[in-house]
Amino acid sequence: MKERIQDAVERSRAGYSELRLRRIWSSTVLVRGREVDSATSTGETGGLARCCSPGTGWGAVGFSGTAHLEGHLLRAHELSLAGASRQPLRLAPIPIRQIESAPSPLPADDPRELALSTKRERAERLAAVLLDSDRRLATGRIIVRDEVVETWLATSEGTWIHDLRTRVSVSALAVAEQEGSSERALGSIGGAPGWPAGEAAEALLRSVASRAVERLHAAPVRPGRYPVILDPAAAGALMHRAVAHFARPALPGADPDVLPLGTQLGPEILTVGDDPTAPGLLAGSPYDDEGAVSRRCAIIQNGVVLGHLHSRETAGATGQAPTGHARAGTLGGVPYPRATNTFLAPGKGTLDDLLEGLPVGIYLADVLACDASEAGVALRGAAARMIRDGRLAEPVKGVKLAGELLELLGRVDAVAGDFQWDRAAARCRDGAAGLVPVTTGAPHLRLAPVEIGSEVS
Amino acid sequence: MTGPLLDVLAGRVNRADALVKLDDTLTLAISPDGDTRVSASQTRISHLRVMREGRIGYASCTTDSPEELAEQALAAATSGARLELHLPMPAPLPEVAIRAPQAAAADVAALDPLARALLERLRRSARRVEVWAERSTGSVHLGNTRGVLTGYDVTLAGAGAVVESIGAGYAPPCRVHTSGTALPGWPDLEALAAEVDRRLDPPLLRPVRLLAPTMPVCLAPRAVASFLSPLRAALVGLEAVLGSYSLRGRLGEVLFDQKFSLTDDPLAPGRPGSRPIDDDGVVARRVPLIERGRLVGFLADLEVGARAGVPSTGHAWRRAGAGSRVGFTNLRVVPGIETRATLLTMMGRGLLVEDLEWGSGSNPIRGTLNVRVPWTYLVENGSVRGRLEGIRLSGNVFTALTRLGAVGGDATWVGAACVPSLLVEGLTVVQEA
Numbered sequence: 001m002k003e004r005i006q007d008a009v010e011r012s013r014a015g016y017s018e019l020r021l022r023r024i025w026s027s028t029v030l031v032r033g034r035e036v037d038s039a040t041s042t043g044e045t046g047g048l049a050r051c052c053s054p055g056t057g058w059g060a061v062g063f064s065g066t067a068h069l070e071g072h073l074l075r076a077h078e079l080s081l082a083g084a085s086r087q088p089l090r091l092a093p094i095p096i097r098q099i100e101s102a103p104s105p106l107p108a109d110d111p112r113e114l115a116l117s118t119k120r121e122r123a124e125r126l127a128a129v130l131l132d133s134d135r136r137l138a139t140g141r142i143i144v145r146d147e148v149v150e151t152w153l154a155t156s157e158g159t160w161i162h163d164l165r166t167r168v169s170v171s172a173l174a175v176a177e178q179e180g181s182s183e184r185a186l187g188s189i190g191g192a193p194g195w196p197a198g199e200a201a202e203a204l205l206r207s208v209a210s211r212a213v214e215r216l217h218a219a220p221v222r223p224g225r226y227p228v229i230l231d232p233a234a235a236g237a238l239m240h241r242a243v244a245h246f247a248r249p250a251l252p253g254a255d256p257d258v259l260p261l262g263t264q265l266g267p268e269i270l271t272v273g274d275d276p277t278a279p280g281l282l283a284g285s286p287y288d289d290e291g292a293v294s295r296r297c298a299i300i301q302n303g304v305v306l307g308h309l310h311s312r313e314t315a316g317a318t319g320q321a322p323t324g325h326a327r328a329g330t331l332g333g334v335p336y337p338r339a340t341n342t343f344l345a346p347g348k349g350t351l352d353d354l355l356e357g358l359p360v361g362i363y364l365a366d367v368l369a370c371d372a373s374e375a376g377v378a379l380r381g382a383a384a385r386m387i388r389d390g391r392l393a394e395p396v397k398g399v400k401l402a403g404e405l406l407e408l409l410g411r412v413d414a415v416a417g418d419f420q421w422d423r424a425a426a427r428c429r430d431g432a433a434g435l436v437p438v439t440t441g442a443p444h445l446r447l448a449p450v451e452i453g454s455e456v457s
Numbered sequence: 458m459t460g461p462l463l464d465v466l467a468g469r470v471n472r473a474d475a476l477v478k479l480d481d482t483l484t485l486a487i488s489p490d491g492d493t494r495v496s497a498s499q500t501r502i503s504h505l506r507v508m509r510e511g512r513i514g515y516a517s518c519t520t521d522s523p524e525e526l527a528e529q530a531l532a533a534a535t536s537g538a539r540l541e542l543h544l545p546m547p548a549p550l551p552e553v554a555i556r557a558p559q560a561a562a563a564d565v566a567a568l569d570p571l572a573r574a575l576l577e578r579l580r581r582s583a584r585r586v587e588v589w590a591e592r593s594t595g596s597v598h599l600g601n602t603r604g605v606l607t608g609y610d611v612t613l614a615g616a617g618a619v620v621e622s623i624g625a626g627y628a629p630p631c632r633v634h635t636s637g638t639a640l641p642g643w644p645d646l647e648a649l650a651a652e653v654d655r656r657l658d659p660p661l662l663r664p665v666r667l668l669a670p671t672m673p674v675c676l677a678p679r680a681v682a683s684f685l686s687p688l689r690a691a692l693v694g695l696e697a698v699l700g701s702y703s704l705r706g707r708l709g710e711v712l713f714d715q716k717f718s719l720t721d722d723p724l725a726p727g728r729p730g731s732r733p734i735d736d737d738g739v740v741a742r743r744v745p746l747i748e749r750g751r752l753v754g755f756l757a758d759l760e761v762g763a764r765a766g767v768p769s770t771g772h773a774w775r776r777a778g779a780g781s782r783v784g785f786t787n788l789r790v791v792p793g794i795e796t797r798a799t800l801l802t803m804m805g806r807g808l809l810v811e812d813l814e815w816g817s818g819s820n821p822i823r824g825t826l827n828v829r830v831p832w833t834y835l836v837e838n839g840s841v842r843g844r845l846e847g848i849r850l851s852g853n854v855f856t857a858l859t860r861l862g863a864v865g866g867d868a869t870w871v872g873a874a875c876v877p878s879l880l881v882e883g884l885t886v887v888q889e890a
Contacts, residue, residue, distance in 0.1 A: 027533075029536065035538070035539070036536060036537065036538055036539075037538050038513070038515060038537060038538055038780045039514060039515070039533045039534075039535075039536040039537040039538075040514075040515040040516065040517075040533055040780050041514070041515070041516045041529040041530070041532060041533045042516065042517045042518065042529075042777050043516075043517075043518040043519070043520065043525065043526075043529065044502075044517075044518065044519045044777060045518075045519050045520050046500065046519050057492055057493055057494050057495070058494055058495075058496075059495055059496070060494075060495075060496040060497070061496070061497045061498065061499070062496070062497070062498030062499070062500070063498065063499045063500070064499070064500040064501050064502065064519035064520075065501060065519055065520050065521065066520065072499075075497060076497075079495040079496065079497060079565070080495070082493075082495050082565040082569075083485075083492070083493040083494050083495045084491075084492065084493045087490070087492070115532075115535075116532050116533055116535060116536045117535050117536045119536070120536035331519075332498050332500065334496065376829070378829075400827065453827070
């Protein structure tokens with residue numbers, strides 16, 4: 001394969017040529033209730049041929065299969081000549097490396113070596129753990145998915161990367177019913193490499209089950225102005241959507257606004273970054289889909305916007321160094337700057353320190369959804385409790401936190417020191433740029449009183 | 458094309474069906490800075506579903522290897538669902554216009570003038586305009602062990618724009634697009650440009666004290682297409698028929714306003730969701746879902762049909778890695794007779810909402826709506842006075858559809874939905890500080 005790819009790139013007559021080939025093996029087992037609903041096995045191969053030359057724009061050809069690699073590059077070159085760029089297209093320079101990181105022989109925990117019937121048995125066992133955890137659980141759904149991704153990347157500058165990685169995830173939905181009311185809860189856990197440890201998956205299922213049951217007895221939150229404490233998962237989701245999404249130069253069809261460098265976004269205790277090199281996380285990688293070295297990148301330092309996430313093109317256009325954040329969201333997709341492992345840096349103290357002295361407030365754990373635009377942020381909690389007299393009190397539901405981006409981040413008044421990475425199998429969809437795995441990490445975070453709405457009518 | 462996939466399974470399975478989809482897409486985009494980018498994609502994906510010893514297995518791949526795909530599907534069948542699936546027999550396909558030779562042949566030289574014409578029409582001072590034009594040509598091939606061996610060719614073309622008004626409040630970019638089997642013509646582009654002008658030209662009003670939180674709201678077609686998302690979800694698949702979705706078990710009941718009727722129409726000529734046969738090999742047909750407010754149907758594919766004991770309506774969509782799912786083809790809301798001007802006059806003092814995006818704070822499954830609506834205009838005595846900022850709409854979509862003030866006669870295609878304006882009375886309007 002290496003010879004075929006490198007030959008095709010060498011023969012391209014464009015000023016710059018790039019060929020990425022990716023093969024994805026995946027299997028998915030879906031269990032509804034206690035019975036398997038579907039078992040699917042997928043093998044996808046495809047990639048991207050991309051060219052540009054002095055005075056031209058990009059020409060890009062996404063393709064499936066492994067045939068006609070040279071032809072795809074030729075067409076990409078032709079398309080690049082049909083495009084036009086008013087500003088010369090500048091790719092920021094990167095160290096040229098040849099990396100062969102695909103393990104050989106294959107690791108013992110390669111999910112392709114595991115029979116689908118074994119995966120089904122595991123999924124059914126997990127479904128039983130979920131449904132047996134409480135008699136009020138009416139039904140549930142378990143999705144067990146594994147994926148092996150092999151990537152080959154070659155450029156006319158001499159970059160060569162061959163990489164193979166494994167991702168495994170378990171997602172759960174629990175539906176609890178009692179006296180005519182029905183409540184749901186969701187959760188997931190992902191890991192790389194290998195199967196998520198049985199205990200971790202079972203802990204997730206018990207947590208999802210208890211959240212669904214707890215919601216049966218939760219009263220709708222009373223809208224008003226409250227101090228709010230976000231748990232690490234919710235704080236991380238807020239930082240990913242409200243900060244990291246606006247730390248990238250414009251993508252087609254998504255988030256045209258970028259936080260200007262030097263903007264004061266929040267207090268001194270607010271430091272946010274993105275670290276593709278954090279080990280053992282689903283979204284991490286030592287290099288990106290352009291072959292640039294990934295590096296930890298500060299976005300907000302002590303409340304001030306300090307940096308952006310870059311591809312080679314956006315870095316070149318702004319005179320910055322690439323950060324290794326160019327990621328392709330589909331098999332044949334063009335790589336754009338995307339967040340990977342977004343983190344809120346830890347402060348000091350514990351959750352108890354944040355709770356201390358609060359007569360009333362809201363504790364928001366995990367998120368169902370978080371949306372943001374230049375105008376505002378809206379975050380919907382998956383689980384929430386009232387805070388009363390400095391302690392976590394009764395569960396409430398329907399909690400919705402919304403506000404202007406600057407105002408909300410400006411309300412951060414305490415950041416605890418209990419940082420943790422969220423192990424959920426989260427993926428981020430961003431307009432035309434496709435779907436990529438993402439991870440967030442944060443400690444508990446407290447906001448001075450903000451407006452809380454209720455989505456329960 | 459599906460023959461070799463089925464041949465390698467001969468004698469090894471009880472039943473099987475195969476689907477191969479090929480697509481060639483060309484996209485040309487012009488950025489606000491005037492840069493032109495051209496990209497193409499050529500994809501081929503093969504799907505195989507086998508039934509062996511009472512279990513079903515799915516496999517899909519992008520390479521041309523029948524043996525490899527067959528082995529994957531057989532392995533999946535050892536762990537698949539226990540389900541008795543009755544594959545369709547060969548049947549004549551209905552005539553439906555889904556391919557335009559001019560679109561199939563369109564190259565960069567054909568797309569470039571389209572995009573530039575739209576750009577020129579939209580370009581003004583204080584506007585940031587990005588435009589694109591696209592065409593896709595492809596084919597779908599189906600076969601099964603009961604003798605179905607068929608296929609069709611299809612094209613899809615479109616153009617669109619993202620327009621930002623600089624210095625006019627906090628409105629997000631205005632996104633518009635048109636798509637169909639043929640390349641968009643000048644009237645299509647003119648309609649897009651007119652919509653952008655209609656949304657961007659009215660002045661931004663200073664904060665207006667609204668009279669009542671329950672003032673009438675007129676949703677324009679683009680907003681209606683989005684507003685109906687919970688209803689779409691409640692009408693498709695197993696969750697709708699047997700699960701916990703809102704309309705389960707209510708077939709035959711009058712649940713909505715009698716002015717409201719909705720159909721799924723795969724046979725609409727030249728539209729994005731049109732097709733003569735679904736991905737299960739079931740011949741496509743129009744399916745009434747709501748007739749004068751009465752729930753008369755759900756959409757199903759073969760699997761949902763087998764689980765729920767109902768016939769397939771021909772709405773299977775096959776996707777890689779996840780088997781079959783049920784989905785709309787072209788959604789059509791039966792238009793009324795009122796013109797847009799009449800609807801605005803009927804409101805007296807009310808709000809016109811041109812576009813609507815679901816976001817956090819809403820629940821598309823339960824129909825709970827709580828969204829910012831930046832493309833909202835104050836209407837008084839039939840005239841649009843200007844655009845408002847800081848408006849939120851809350852309520853419930855299912856409840857709102859029980860009390861419609863009127864249904865417009867201005868049915869417009871928005872992607873794969875043909876919807877008119879709706880005058881809605883049951884939503885709460887919140888004006889934020």
